[in-house]
Amino acid sequence: MADRRRVNGPGGITVPPIYEAEDLPLPDRSRQPNGIRAQYLKTGVTPSASGSAYLEIEPQNGSVSKGMKLTCTVHGPRSLPRSAPFSPHMVLSTHVKFAPFATRQRRGYLRDSSERDLSTHLETALRGALIADRWPKSGVDVIVTIIEGDQARQVAVEQGIEEWDMMNVLGGCITVAAAALADAGIDCVDTVSGGVAALVPGKDGEEPVMVLDPVPSEHEEILAACCVAYLPSRDEITNLWLKGSLSSDANLQRMLIARAVHASKGSSQAVAASLTEAALAG
Amino acid sequence: MASQQILFSPAELAYLHRSLSLKPPIRPDGRAPTQFRPLTAETGILPGTNGSARVHFSDGTEAIVGVKAEIEKTIEAPRAEESKPESNEAASERTRGDWLELAVEIPGQRDDEASTVFLSEMLREALLADKEFAKKLFINRRFHWRLYLDVLLISPPLSYPLPLLSLTTHLALLATRLPRLKSEGDEDPMFDDDWEASTFLYPQEGTATNGSRPPITLLVVAIGDNVIFDPAKEELAVAETALAVSVAEVRRAQKAGDMEVDSKGRELSLLSIRTIDPPSRLTPPGVPHTSNTGSSAFAPTKLQKAGDQETEGVWKAPLGGTKFGVLDGIIQAVLEKGGVADEVLDGLEGVELS
Amino acid sequence: MPLDTSTYSLALLRVDGRRWNELRRLHAQIRTQDAADGSSYLEMGHTKVMCIVTGPSEQQQQRRGQTSQRDAAAINVNVVIAGFSSVDRKKSGRNDKRIQEIEVTIANALASNLHTHLFPHSSITISLHVLSQDGSLLAALLNATTLALIDAGIPMTDYIAACTAGSTSTYAAGDDSADPLLDLNNQEEQELPFLTVATLGDSDRIAVLVCESRVQVTRLEGMLVVGVDGCKQVKQFLDQVVREKGAEMVREGAVEKSDAMGMVLDE
Numbered sequence: 063m064a065d066r067r068r069v070n071g072p073g074g075i076t077v078p079p080i081y082e083a084e085d086l087p088l089p090d091r092s093r094q095p096n097g098i099r100a101q102y103l104k105t106g107v108t109p110s111a112s113g114s115a116y117l118e119i120e121p122q123n124g125s126v127s128k129g130m131k132l133t134c135t136v137h138g139p140r141s142l143p144r145s146a147p148f149s150p151h152m153v154l155s156t157h158v159k160f161a162p163f164a165t166r167q168r169r170g171y172l173r174d175s176s177e178r179d180l181s182t183h184l185e186t187a188l189r190g191a192l193i194a195d196r197w198p199k200s201g202v203d204v205i206v207t208i209i210e211g212d213q214a215r216q217v218a219v220e221q222g223i224e225e226w227d228m229m230n231v232l233g234g235c236i237t238v239a240a241a242a243l244a245d246a247g248i249d250c251v252d253t254v255s256g257g258v259a260a261l262v263p264g265k266d267g268e269e270p271v272m273v274l275d276p277v278p279s280e281h282e283e284i285l286a287a288c289c290v291a292y293l294p295s296r297d298e299i300t301n302l303w304l305k306g307s308l309s310s311d312a313n314l315q316r317m318l319i320a321r322a323v324h325a326s327k328g329s330s331q332a333v334a335a336s337l338t339e340a341a342l343a344g
Numbered sequence: 345m346a347s348q349q350i351l352f353s354p355a356e357l358a359y360l361h362r363s364l365s366l367k368p369p370i371r372p373d374g375r376a377p378t379q380f381r382p383l384t385a386e387t388g389i390l391p392g393t394n395g396s397a398r399v400h401f402s403d404g405t406e407a408i409v410g411v412k413a414e415i416e417k418t419i420e421a422p423r424a425e426e427s428k429p430e431s432n433e434a435a436s437e438r439t440r441g442d443w444l445e446l447a448v449e450i451p452g453q454r455d456d457e458a459s460t461v462f463l464s465e466m467l468r469e470a471l472l473a474d475k476e477f478a479k480k481l482f483i484n485r486r487f488h489w490r491l492y493l494d495v496l497l498i499s500p501p502l503s504y505p506l507p508l509l510s511l512t513t514h515l516a517l518l519a520t521r522l523p524r525l526k527s528e529g530d531e532d533p534m535f536d537d538d539w540e541a542s543t544f545l546y547p548q549e550g551t552a553t554n555g556s557r558p559p560i561t562l563l564v565v566a567i568g569d570n571v572i573f574d575p576a577k578e579e580l581a582v583a584e585t586a587l588a589v590s591v592a593e594v595r596r597a598q599k600a601g602d603m604e605v606d607s608k609g610r611e612l613s614l615l616s617i618r619t620i621d622p623p624s625r626l627t628p629p630g631v632p633h634t635s636n637t638g639s640s641a642f643a644p645t646k647l648q649k650a651g652d653q654e655t656e657g658v659w660k661a662p663l664g665g666t667k668f669g670v671l672d673g674i675i676q677a678v679l680e681k682g683g684v685a686d687e688v689l690d691g692l693e694g695v696e697l698s
Numbered sequence: 699m700p701l702d703t704s705t706y707s708l709a710l711l712r713v714d715g716r717r718w719n720e721l722r723r724l725h726a727q728i729r730t731q732d733a734a735d736g737s738s739y740l741e742m743g744h745t746k747v748m749c750i751v752t753g754p755s756e757q758q759q760q761r762r763g764q765t766s767q768r769d770a771a772a773i774n775v776n777v778v779i780a781g782f783s784s785v786d787r788k789k790s791g792r793n794d795k796r797i798q799e800i801e802v803t804i805a806n807a808l809a810s811n812l813h814t815h816l817f818p819h820s821s822i823t824i825s826l827h828v829l830s831q832d833g834s835l836l837a838a839l840l841n842a843t844t845l846a847l848i849d850a851g852i853p854m855t856d857y858i859a860a861c862t863a864g865s866t867s868t869y870a871a872g873d874d875s876a877d878p879l880l881d882l883n884n885q886e887e888q889e890l891p892f893l894t895v896a897t898l899g900d901s902d903r904i905a906v907l908v909c910e911s912r913v914q915v916t917r918l919e920g921m922l923v924v925g926v927d928g929c930k931q932v933k934q935f936l937d938q939v940v941r942e943k944g945a946e947m948v949r950e951g952a953v954e955k956s957d958a959m960g961m962v963l964d965e
Contacts, residue, residue, distance in 0.1 A: 073786075077419060150628035151661070178461040185458075186621040190665040195629055225472075251664045291665070298665030302587070305616035307474035312679060315614055316672060323668070392744075392830050393782045404733020408829065410782030447789060449778050451750070451825040492789075494781035498827055499733050500752055 091273065091280040092122065096321075098257075098275035098328045099129075103238070103336040105245040111135035113246020115336075117238040119212075122277065131210040132234050134242040138202035146201075151194035152248075153201040156185040158208070158235055165211040180232055183301060187236045187291030188243065190300025191254040202248065206235045212277065226260070226278040229289040229303065233258045233275075236291045236301070237329045244337055252293040253333050254300055257326025259318055260287035261306065272317060274325040288318045292326040299323070352581055354630030358659035361582040365568030372578050378677075378684045380574045383511070385695045387519035395520030395545070397695075399512040403576065406498040407508050409516035415483070415533060416443075416490040443481045444471060446493040448509065450501055463506060466618055467495065467513055470559040470590030473615035477556070480545055484530045489522065503577040504620070506588055510561035511692065517558040519697045520545040548697070559592035559615050560688060564674050565622070566666070571677045573684050581627065585666040586620040589678045591685050610686060612679055622662075630658040713885055714743075719924060721861065721881045721931055726841070726939045728849045736850025740842040742861075743883055744832035747839055749846035753822035771817035773808050775801040776825040777839065783831045800836055804843060807896060807906045813853040822852060833884040834862045836894045836908060841932060848940055856899030859933035860906060863925030864892030869912045876917055878924040891917075895925035899933060902926055 093099070100120040108114035113136035121129035139152055146153070158180040160169040173181075188204065212227055236256030244253055260276035262284055270285055278284055286306025290299050299319075308314050352360070363370040369377055382402045390396040395411040448464040471477050481489040493516070495509050521542040523535035536542070546557060565575045565583035572579060580586060591612045632655035678685055710717065722743030731737035736751035754771050777797050781789045790797060804824070812822070824846070826839050837860035844858045864882045867873040869891055882892050891913035896906035904926070913921070947953050 073788075075416070149626075151626055175456075175461045175465065178456065178458045179465045182458045182462040182621075183618075186619050189621055189625055190663075193663060194625065195661065225469075254665075293665050296664055298667055299619075299671060300665035301619045302671060303616075303618055304614075305469050305473050308614045312676060315617075315675060319668065319671070390746075390782065390830055392785065396782070404731055406731060406733075408780075408827075410780055410829075412782045412787040414787060447781060449780070451776055451778065451827075452823070492781055492787045494787075494789075496778065496780055496827060498748060499731055499750060500823075500825075502733060 091277070093275075095271055095273045096324070098325055099277075101237070101329060101332040103241055103332045105241050105336055105340045107133065108135050111137055111242075111246075113242045113244070113248070115238045115241035115245055117234055117241070119234065122280070128210065128212065130208070130212045130230070130234055132206060132208050132238045134204065134206045134235075134238040136202060136204050136239075136242045136246040136248070138246075139197045139200040139248065140202075142199055142201050148199065150198050152192065152197040154185060154189055154192065154194070154204065155201065156181045156188065156204045156206070156239070158184055158206045158231075160208045160211060164208045176228060180228065180235060183232050183303060184235050184239060187254055187256070187301035188239060190291070190298075191240065191250045191252060191293060192243070193249040193251060196249050202246075204239050204242070206239055208234075226276075226284045226287055229258050229260075229287050230275075230277070232256060232289050232303065233326075233329070237333060241333050241336060244333075245340065252295045253330065253337070254291045254293055255326045255330035255333055256289060256291055257322045257324065257329055258287060258289045259321035259325055261285045261308075261314070261318060272321045274321055274328075286314075286318060288315075288322040290319065290322040290326055292323050292330070294327055294330045352578070352627065354628055354659040357582050357624075357627055358630060358657055360578055361567065361659065362657070364572065364579060364582060365570060367569070369567065369570045369572060371572070371576075373576060377570060377572045378687075380507075380684070380688060380691075381576075383691075385511075385515055385692070387515050387695060387697050394522060395516050395518075397512050397515035397519055399508060399515065401508055403502060404499055405502050405505065405508055407505065407512040408496045408498060409509075409512045410494050410496075411516050411520045412492045412494075413489045413520075413522055414492070415487055418486055418488050443478055443488055444468065444491050444493065446471075446495065448495045448497070450497045450505070452500065463509065464495070466506070466561065466588055466590075466616070467493075467510060469618075470510075470561055470592075470615045471513075471517075473559070473590070474556050474592070474613070483525065483533050486530055487533050491520075493517075503575070504563060504580055504586075506561060506563050506620075507574050510559075510590075511688070514558045514560050514692060515695055518544075518546055518692075544697075556613070557593040557595065557689075559590045560685065560692075561588050561590040561616075562678055562685060562688070563588055563620070564678060566670050566674055571674050573677075580623060582624050583622040584624065584662045585670060585674070586622040587671065587674050588616075588618045588620055589675060590615040590617070591678060593689055610689065612685055614675070614679060617675065619666075625661050627659065627661050629660045632658045712879065714883060716881075718866070718877050719880050719927070721928060722883065724932070724935050726845060726936065728845045728939060728943050734846075734850075736846040736848070736852070738842050738845035738849060740838055740845065742834050742838045742841070742881070744830055745834055745838045746828075746830040747835075747842045748827040748829060749839075749842040750825045750827075751822065751843075751846040751850040751852070752825070753850070754817040754820040754852065755823075756820060769818050770814040771812075772821045773805045773812070773814065774821060774823045775805045775808075775843075776823065777801050777804075777828070778826065779828040779831070783828050800839065803836065803906060803908060804839060807840065807858060808843065808847070808854075811854050811856070811858055811898065811905060812847070813855070816853060831884065833882050833887045834894070836906075837861045837881075837896070837932075840896050840906065841936060845936060845939065849943075856901070857933050857936055858896050858898060858905050859929045859936055860894060860896035861925060861928035861932050862887075862892050862894050863921040863928060864890045865913060865917050865921055866890070869914065872914070878917070878920040880924050880928045891921075893918075893921055893925060895922060895929060897926055897929040897933070900930065 102118040105115045107116045115134050117132045119130040158177050159173055162169050212230055233256030240253045259272055259274050261270050261272055262281045264271045286308050288304040291301035292299055383399055385399045387397045389398050390410055393410040394413045398408045400406045446464050446468045448460050450460055453460055497505050521544050524541045524543055526536050527534040564587050565572050566585040567583055592615055593610045594613050725741040727739045730739045734750045738749045740747055777800050779790050781787050824843055840858055840860035862882050864879040865876045866879055867876040891911040893909035898905050
């Protein structure tokens with residue numbers, strides 16, 4: 063079906079400008095395999111929203127990792143528009159968006175597929191934690207903005223590790239959204255928190271090792287990674303995302319999930335500390 | 345997923361949940377817990393594509409997948425020029441996931457809707473999880489194949505279409521053929537015009553069959569203590585947990601004289617797991633008889649309390665997450681030797697490739 | 699790829715070996731899908747389309763500005779052109795204006811043909827999938843829709859049968875002696891002026907007429923006559939497909955043969 067009415071632009075691809083590469087430090091992880099990066103979490107940063115939170119993950123010295131900065135605002139619960147059908151539960155909608163300047167390659171204003179994918183993951187993670195039947199006929203919007211992505215995006219695209227980066231972003235999104243939901247005073251069974259673990263090849267051809275909170279650019283290669291959303295006091299998982307090639311050895315994925323849960327316990331401490339602080343400050 | 349409206353009453357949901365929690369569960373369509381819906385499949389239905397397949401489930405849902413391949417120039421990383429020319433081996437390592445483009449079309453839904461994006465990312469992720477797939481698209485250091493996978497759901501989405509789309513994609517990839525390369529080295533690629541001489545993307549016989557095969561993604565739900573495969577719409581509506589688990593068969597070279605390797609069952613590798621938001625969380629709760637002011641003479645004194653406690657036989661949407669043990673049980677059930685994944689792969693192998 | 703149309707005058711044969719008034723091979727099936735209310739599959743040469751009809755069903759919540767009609771059923775048409783349908787893979791978004799135009803054309807044609815007033819407060823959803831395209835796309839979509847609507851048992855005045863008609867030389871050639879052509883394929887569509895015409899049943903009443911290429915007025919009448927004649931042949935074919943399926947269903951006992959059935963089953 064040819065287009066006979068308009069003159070269309072040329073088909074085929076265009077190549078984005080490529081800037082001179084910086085000297086990259088060699089991939090190296092300075093933390094212990096079971097150490098996670100320090101997190102700073104503060105709630106109530108946006109006065110106009112009913113709940114909000116800000117999460118910062120520390121940058122790593124001598125690494126391409128520039129840390130990560132996320133904010134989340136929660137709007138609602140508010141009544142659904144007149145045209146919407148009746149809902150016996152709170153209608154949750156989640157939006158995850160990279161700020162246009164968050165990564166080295168500029169992100170557009172429209173959400174691309176990876177951002178939509180992240181929102182679906184986040185929705186699943188939060189829906190398990192919400193006690194949604196306490197707010198019938200109402201809706202709540204959770205909006206997460208990634209102000210600064212984990213690392214130079216160009217590096218990520220070239221090394222093909224961009225997709226692994228998404229897991230870290232999701233982990234941060236879950237943690238910050240849980241804190242904002244708590245700040246908004248929306249009933250949850252527990253504060254959910256995100257954690258990531260990965261299987262990376264060991265140094266000098268040794269057995270692969272499991273690391274917590276992996277930064278993809280710190281490793282030559284990532285074999286498999288797992289991100290969980292975990293409810294610490296109930297010991298339950300609301301969202302599980304695992305990918306990578308694992309052999310049929312059943313213990314490997316079991317271990318990986320367990321390590322990711324362990325990592326999320328670290329984030330949950332940050333959430334608890336920040337919420338206690340906010341409560342004490344009144 | 346959430347946009348799908350569930351049109352079951354609390355009483356229906358409670359009934360479904362109870363019969364599915366029994367040991368063994370009683371499924372509405374009478375299947376065993378590990379049984380798939382019967383399906384008919386055919387491949388090579390579209391001569392204009394590199395590979396195509398059509399799968400038709402017995403409940404009337406149908407999907408078509410077409411694979412098209414185009415040659416594309418590999419964009420060189422600027423750093424590569426300075427370094428020494430790599431060997432072909434090393435270059436083929438530098439493959440990228442975006443050589444594969446996958447689009448899912450579901451009638452009546454926009455293609456940028458979050459649930460559609462989620463589906464296509466899930467299928468793409470499983471394909472790319474082992475780095476073997478992108479290597480198959482490598483031609484030489486300057487050119488590669490770009491593979492377009494268009495997944496079309498023909499029928500209206502009656503149930504969650506993931507297993508159907510995944511099985512159709514699997515078959516289409518098995519049937520995909522690429523023209524035989526005539527040129528050598530890094531020169532501009534030249535191909536054999538003869539379609540008969542084309543090679544399968546996933547070779548069918550000979551030594552080249554070793555390595556990974558295309559993945560399949562299974563939808564598994566947990567209801568009570570039961571693990572149920574390939575849930576229908578009614579079953580998904582009462583599921584406490586839904587997981588999409590992608591596995592692929594890995595064929596290893598069999599050493600000559602090593603007879604023990606030739607045992608039954610295949611080696612499966614786990615590629616990806618995703619939690620699917622079960623629609624059960626959005627179902628309306630039932631009202632217990634005792635707290636129903638309309639039917640009982642005395643009104644409940646503490647409404648708030650009555651809403652929180654669970655009454656036997658009254659439906660209440662599940663709350664909270666899933667225990668690790670349940671998730672682990674599901675994964676083990678999928679990976680089990682001679683289990684469902686094996687059965688499905690056996691069935692798909694029976695489909696004639698044209 | 700420009701088409702060398704000059705050879706036509708030598709042998710009076712077109713690039714695919716047809717005469718000027720020949721249709722391509724037609725093949726159709728109805729009731730291809732168990733789950734749908736009505737379904738069909740149609741091939742016109744290498745153009746292959748599938749149609750699924752859902753409804754008449756309760757009006758879904760208003761989506762994308764569909765106005766709910768209180769006294770008649772709303773007709774929603776959804777066309778999906780598969781990325782693999784043409785020679786070069788081309789992904790067309792759902793907001794593609796050309797696809798929207800096709801959808802509107804089909805919906806308008808049906809609105810005047812279907813007895814929608816029998817189903818107030820309801821909607822009829824027609825989803826069309828293009829699996830392979832080689833010219834005469836709109837015509838194939840219209841024919842497939844007719845078949846699927848008959849399968850769904852939605853009352854209508856008559857068959858809508860469509861085909862394309864073109865002219866043997868380009869507009870620029872200014873050739874007054876140009877002959878009309880019937881049922882163009884993709885190659886011919888690229889090069890020659892053509893129109894898509896659909897008629898109602900055996901009558902000469904035109905339901906759809908779309909011409910988006912430049913052509914001399916003097917040639918138009920000839921093209922239209924040939925097109926309408928082609929539509930009659932198509933209608934014959936569609937009718938035959940429906941009758942065969944009907945006869946098969948009676949044989950299999952899916953429906954009972956009744957005296958009220960006003961058709962002769964060829965057995």
